[in-house]
Amino acid sequence: MAGLTGHPVLEIGDKFEELQNNIFNNNKNKEVIDKAGLVVKGEENSNNNNNNQGGERDMAPPTSNSLHRSGSRPQLDLSKAAIQGNSEERDPTILLPNQSDDISHFALDIGGSLIKLVYFSRHEGQSIDDKRKKTVKEISNGSRRSYPILGGRLHFVKFETSKLNECLDFISSKQLHNGRIDSHYWNSEAPNKENAVIKATGGGAYKFADLFKERLGVSIDKEDEMDCLVAGANFLLKAIRHEAFTHMEGHKEFVQIDHNDLFPYLLVNVGSGVSMIKVDGDGKFQRVSGTNVGGGTYWGLGRLLTKCNSFDELLELSQRGDNRTIDMLVGDIYGGMDYSKIGLSASTIASSFGKAISDKKELEDHRPEDISLSLLRMISYNIGQISYLNALRFGLKRIFFGGFFIRGHAYTMDTISFAVHFWSQGQAQAMFLRHEGFLGALGAFMSYEKLGLDDLMVHQLVERFPMGAPYTGGKIHGPPLGNLNEKISWMEKFVLKGTEITAPVPMAPPGTTGLGGFEVPSSKGGTLRSDASALNVGVLHLVPTLEVFPLLANPKMYEPNTIDLSDHCELEYWFTVLSEHLPDLVDKAVASEGGTDDAKRRGDAFARAFSAHLARLMEEPAAYGKLGLANLLELREECLREFQFLDAYRSIKQRENEVSLAVLPDLLMELDRMDEEARLLTLIEGVLAANIFDWGSRACVDLYHKGTIIDIYRMSRNKMQRPWRVDDFDLFRERMLGSEGKKPRPHKRALLFVDNSGADVVLGMLPLARELLRRGTEVVLVANSLPALNDVTAMELPDIVAEAAKHCDILRRAAEAGGLLVDAMTNTLDGSKENCSSVPLMVVENGCGSPCIDLRQVSSELASAAKHADLLAMVKNQRLAEKLIKGEIYDCVCRYEPAS
Numbered sequence: 001m002a003g004l005t006g007h008p009v010l011e012i013g014d015k016f017e018e019l020q021n022n023i024f025n026n027n028k029n030k031e032v033i034d035k036a037g038l039v040v041k042g043e044e045n046s047n048n049n050n051n052n053q054g055g056e057r058d059m060a061p062p063t064s065n066s067l068h069r070s071g072s073r074p075q076l077d078l079s080k081a082a083i084q085g086n087s088e089e090r091d092p093t094i095l096l097p098n099q100s101d102d103i104s105h106f107a108l109d110i111g112g113s114l115i116k117l118v119y120f121s122r123h124e125g126q127s128i129d130d131k132r133k134k135t136v137k138e139i140s141n142g143s144r145r146s147y148p149i150l151g152g153r154l155h156f157v158k159f160e161t162s163k164l165n166e167c168l169d170f171i172s173s174k175q176l177h178n179g180r181i182d183s184h185y186w187n188s189e190a191p192n193k194e195n196a197v198i199k200a201t202g203g204g205a206y207k208f209a210d211l212f213k214e215r216l217g218v219s220i221d222k223e224d225e226m227d228c229l230v231a232g233a234n235f236l237l238k239a240i241r242h243e244a245f246t247h248m249e250g251h252k253e254f255v256q257i258d259h260n261d262l263f264p265y266l267l268v269n270v271g272s273g274v275s276m277i278k279v280d281g282d283g284k285f286q287r288v289s290g291t292n293v294g295g296g297t298y299w300g301l302g303r304l305l306t307k308c309n310s311f312d313e314l315l316e317l318s319q320r321g322d323n324r325t326i327d328m329l330v331g332d333i334y335g336g337m338d339y340s341k342i343g344l345s346a347s348t349i350a351s352s353f354g355k356a357i358s359d360k361k362e363l364e365d366h367r368p369e370d371i372s373l374s375l376l377r378m379i380s381y382n383i384g385q386i387s388y389l390n391a392l393r394f395g396l397k398r399i400f401f402g403g404f405f406i407r408g409h410a411y412t413m414d415t416i417s418f419a420v421h422f423w424s425q426g427q428a429q430a431m432f433l434r435h436e437g438f439l440g441a442l443g444a445f446m447s448y449e450k451l452g453l454d455d456l457m458v459h460q461l462v463e464r465f466p467m468g469a470p471y472t473g474g475k476i477h478g479p480p481l482g483n484l485n486e487k488i489s490w491m492e493k494f495v496l497k498g499t500e501i502t503a504p505v506p507m508a509p510p511g512t513t514g515l516g517g518f519e520v521p522s523s524k525g526g527t528l529r530s531d532a533s534a535l536n537v538g539v540l541h542l543v544p545t546l547e548v549f550p551l552l553a554n555p556k557m558y559e560p561n562t563i564d565l566s567d568h569c570e571l572e573y574w575f576t577v578l579s580e581h582l583p584d585l586v587d588k589a590v591a592s593e594g595g596t597d598d599a600k601r602r603g604d605a606f607a608r609a610f611s612a613h614l615a616r617l618m619e620e621p622a623a624y625g626k627l628g629l630a631n632l633l634e635l636r637e638e639c640l641r642e643f644q645f646l647d648a649y650r651s652i653k654q655r656e657n658e659v660s661l662a663v664l665p666d667l668l669m670e671l672d673r674m675d676e677e678a679r680l681l682t683l684i685e686g687v688l689a690a691n692i693f694d695w696g697s698r699a700c701v702d703l704y705h706k707g708t709i710i711d712i713y714r715m716s717r718n719k720m721q722r723p724w725r726v727d728d729f730d731l732f733r734e735r736m737l738g739s740e741g742k743k744p745r746p747h748k749r750a751l752l753f754v755d756n757s758g759a760d761v762v763l764g765m766l767p768l769a770r771e772l773l774r775r776g777t778e779v780v781l782v783a784n785s786l787p788a789l790n791d792v793t794a795m796e797l798p799d800i801v802a803e804a805a806k807h808c809d810i811l812r813r814a815a816e817a818g819g820l821l822v823d824a825m826t827n828t829l830d831g832s833k834e835n836c837s838s839v840p841l842m843v844v845e846n847g848c849g850s851p852c853i854d855l856r857q858v859s860s861e862l863a864s865a866a867k868h869a870d871l872l873a874m875v876k877n878q879r880l881a882e883k884l885i886k887g888e889i890y891d892c893v894c895r896y897e898p899a900s
């Protein structure tokens, strides 16, 4: 644990324009690191970074709870109700007002080789926790906005076109054609199957239309393939973080493309055949070229020549191939010499398969590995070269390659990139898309009118990687996992095959040649994962209620990941931390569900699933998009939820809250005895002290045995000797209490971002909130929407506040004014309370269910609250303190940035 530190930090600022902090809400590896709060100032980084992982696949909806449980970005409908101004309305989002019978939840792209299916599942209905309704109403006031987009999830699946039946079975089994998913109707009226129309593109939309009518009773609405490709590509490039990346010499780099600087570009879709499209805008494009030498050529010729049974097998063969045995090199022609005058090295391929003519070898005499590699290089170079020529023709600098020929295969991408780079002398750049083969299907999906999908923005989409999605068994897809039980069974089988799926495919570097004077692409082809697991495509969650935090000074530069795990040392470190912590977490999770056999089985499946993710990411850190520590921690929470551990720390949190609440009255008395200045300082120290002690961690539990919570709290508070590492207390005090000649200037509204349950919130944050309230500042407590380790959630806060309010008039009046004490209000309503002049104490959820907050995607509730806020205090923690604030463990940061 050397070098690993935690720092309590209190950041208080009223200079919102300058807020571009990374908020590391709390990374919690309880047994491993000392936990404390801190703030980390944003590292300026032009690459946005957020890949959200984990998540669910369509499973039976979890148990009743007013919070939606499916994602770290819970799709709470809070804002909707408020926005619609009618809390009675359960599901005010009217997506397709005039349609009831011709809606489908999926679209198809039926190509020459593969069928791509994109389907939508809707979020189940959500309601607002009663106690918070008033807050939500109050806060959202004036921020009316209607959301035309329905929240839900987009799933991506593919099948071989030759196995159309599998696809039809899949559609039937999921009841996609009946307009329902997971028993949730798209809208209230049961759809009329007879009139069902589904959008489809690709040649198969024409070829198989009758079959769809016959088998599923649905009509196909044909969408133009090129229209769809372009619509899909534009959508992905605008709306998905880390969609595009470059791949050169084995190095993958995500590229964030500025929306305003996207066009024009060349789109090269490498399917069975290749289409090249110059794209100038949404719906503005021209198919400028194509080639019949494409994916079908590689797979078709390859199959004939190698007798391979699957595309992947062929691709895998290539990784062990040496194409020099079959390609004719410049050196073969020039007696081992370069043809330097025209820039061709001896190792350049002069003629693909050229040696097959001169050699007296038959097909059987050639290694299938060599044939496959030679073929792959031939086709990839050719595509790269023709693409470059077309980019040159129209002066295009960027070429995006899509289509399933790419298949996320490092060597293929390197080869294409090499060709583009070489021929354009670095002027043009090849880029690839994570949803490579799904462009057409997505485009077809988006062509459903009134879906509002094209209005979706980056911050409303969250991608997750549930076990079912990337790891679904089978060749191309597995049997659809109908419910959690099937998923667990699948995980149990998975572990048997686990090594096969997670271990790299051994391969020798192909010592092969380059072309046109450039040397061999150095990427060795890397690991070719089984097709299912190599789908670097998760489930896309559409969450229309998410917003960019309005006080972010520069959302483009904001980077929520303070720790970038593309640094291998970091990754390894965290991998170890998380792996070591896993058994304990599983114990807690299982205990939280009553320790039943079912819970144990789920716990086991969770451990397997999370380990598989970790193994996958160790092997390929960018597998799910750019990876940061925040993503990894979120993945763990998601994975817990996937196996229906809704709140692993439930009882621990309860105990901590109880213990802390029991000593709160003493603490409040102590505070009230102090003079103003001493009290303010003590409060700040208290916030820092309470955040240091993390009652979920073993170290703290030990401590807790050694003394009472209040003793420990006081002790650590006393250790907070000023000056702190960052110490703006005097400035803050001046604003709060005034100084000679200067009056105190109370803030209008404060947002307090709360972190842990127990001492942290009860002894640290609530007393601070109370002081602010006392001074006439409205306080909004901002908490997680869903449980994540021992974080306190927005749902839990009203009860905690109610309990605290029993001992404190200020809190009670404020909580009543904020509508948190619903019962108290109705019980003691005497008219005067209703109009009580007390400033309100409110609670909002932050829209997140992860230990780390990403201010680019917060609940609309929080966004609204922030618009009227005047002071912002955040309590967070960080780990590598010396890295981030160049400090030591338990250093305190109290940063106050007054408005200029």
Ligand SMILES: Nc1ncnc2c1ncn2[C@@H]1O[C@H](COP(=O)(O)OP(=O)(O)O)[C@@H](O)[C@H]1O
Pocket (backbone or CB within 6 Å): 110, 111, 112, 113, 114, 115, 160, 202, 270, 271, 272, 273, 294, 295, 296, 297, 298, 299, 311, 312, 402, 403, 404, 405, 406, 407, 437, 476, 531
């Ligand atoms: N599992 C697979 N089965 C068949 N072909 C695959 C597979 N994975 C990748 N491919 C490659 O992808 C190509 C199909 O790409 P795709 O974009 O789906 O085109 P199409 O629309 O023509 O079906 C195939 O010709 C082959 O080269």
Ligand SMILES: CC(C)(COP(=O)(O)O)[C@@H](O)C(=O)NCCC(=O)O
Pocket (backbone or CB within 6 Å): 110, 111, 112, 113, 202, 203, 225, 270, 271, 272, 273, 274, 275, 289, 290, 291, 292
């Ligand atoms: C005909 C196609 C548009 C069909 O799309 P695909 O199924 O290959 O994805 C495509 O195969 C293609 O563009 N072929 C190349 C034809 C040419 O321009 O030479």
Ligand SMILES: [Mn+2]
Pocket (backbone or CB within 6 Å): 109, 110, 111, 112, 202, 271, 272, 440
């Ligand atoms: Mn296609």
